[in-house]
Amino acid sequence: KAGVTQTPRYLIKTRGQQVTLSCSPISGHRSVSWYQQTPGQGLQFLFEYFSETQRNKGNFPGRFSGRQFSNSRSEMNVSTLELGDSALYLCASSLTGPSSYEQYFGPGTRLTVT
Amino acid sequence: SQQGEEDPQALSIQEGENATMNCSYKTSINNLQWYRQNSGRGLVHLILIRSNEREKHSGRLRVTLDTSKKSSSLLITASRAADTASYFCATVLNTGTASKLTFGTGTRLQVTL
Numbered sequence: 236k237a238g239v240t241q242t243p244r245y246l247i248k249t250r251g252q253q254v255t256l257s258c259s260p261i262s263g264h265r266s267v268s269w270y271q272q273t274p275g276q277g278l279q280f281l282f283e284y285f286s287e288t289q290r291n292k293g294n295f296p297g298r299f300s301g302r303q304f305s306n307s308r309s310e311m312n313v314s315t316l317e318l319g320d321s322a323l324y325l326c327a328s329s330l331t332g333p334s335s336y337e338q339y340f341g342p343g344t345r346l347t348v349t
Numbered sequence: 350s351q352q353g354e355e356d357p358q359a360l361s362i363q364e365g366e367n368a369t370m371n372c373s374y375k376t377s378i379n380n381l382q383w384y385r386q387n388s389g390r391g392l393v394h395l396i397l398i399r400s401n402e403r404e405k406h407s408g409r410l411r412v413t414l415d416t417s418k419k420s421s422s423l424l425i426t427a428s429r430a431a432d433t434a435s436y437f438c439a440t441v442l443n444t445g446t447a448s449k450l451t452f453g454t455g456t457r458l459q460v461t462l
Contacts, residue, residue: 239391268450278437278452291449325391333441333450337382340391 237262239328239341247347253314256344260307260328266290267309268333269301272323272343281324284309285332313346321348353438353453361459368425370456372438373418381414382439382450383423392437395423428460 240259248254260267269281280293284303301311307328313320323345327338356371372381380399384392398405398414398421405412411424425432438453 270452277454278439280450280452283449293449323389327392333382333439337394337397338392338450339394340384342391343389345389 239326239339241324241326241341241344243344244342245345245347247349248316249349250316250318252316253312254316254346255310255312256324256326256346258309258311258326258328258341260309260326261339264328264330264339265307266329266332267303267307268327268329268338269309269311270325270327271295272325273321278325281311283332290332316348318348320346322346353440353451355436355438355453355456357456358454359457359459361461362428364428364430364460364462366428368428368432368458368460370423370436370438370458372421372423372453374421374438374440374451374453375419376440376442378416378440378442380441381412381421382441383410383412383421384437384439384452386435386437386455388434395436425458428458430460430462433458433460 242257266285268283272278283291287303298314303309323343325343327340329336329338353372353374382397383395386392396407409426414421435455435457437455
């Protein structure tokens with residue numbers, strides 16, 4: 236079974252631009268969660284999608300948004316990029332959600348904002 | 350914000366020794382999970398322990414949970430160089446139909462030959 240894939244793996248953007256990251260979950264998994272990892276703040280929960288609906292959201296500004304498609308693939312978008320958005324963005328999939336099942340993480344997208 | 354605080358922040362041991370990492374959290378939880386992350390990569394799930402369980406084993410891993418003290422520990426026995434990684438605890442609190450996974454600050458483990 237193929238693992239969670241994330242594209243692109245590395246990205247360099249300029250302040251003020253926007254970016255879209257993509258995540259393909261493990262086949263059969265319907266829940267996709269997104270996390271931001273930085274040296275200063277650690278791993279922080281962004282949002283979780285299940286069956287194309289955002290089911291939970293972390294404490295991030297509205298510049299961070301996401302969506303999930305009918306095939307469970309998910310995208311997250313960050314608009315008006317700031318230097319502080321430089322981070323490793325991780326997505327994770329699980330059967331029905333992180334409450335009862337372990338999550339499987341992708342390799343991450345390393346975003347650098349200059 | 351982080352729910353869990355892990356202790357120690359960094360740990361250096363020799364191959365063959367045991368490594369113990371501790372995680373403390375603040376609120377009630379439904380379950381607690383431990384993950385490993387190799388440098389700059391995605392996380393790998395190690396073990397999940399439910400709030401009504403006290404101890405769980407998986408290979409060389411042993412996890413304990415004390416809900417009265419709001420703490421958990423991860424023990425890696427007979428460590429190997431390949432165990433070098435950062436280890437995170439993550440707490441799960443179900444709120445209605447949604448659930449939230451909150452990670453701790455992590456322990457960086459270095460296993461030397």
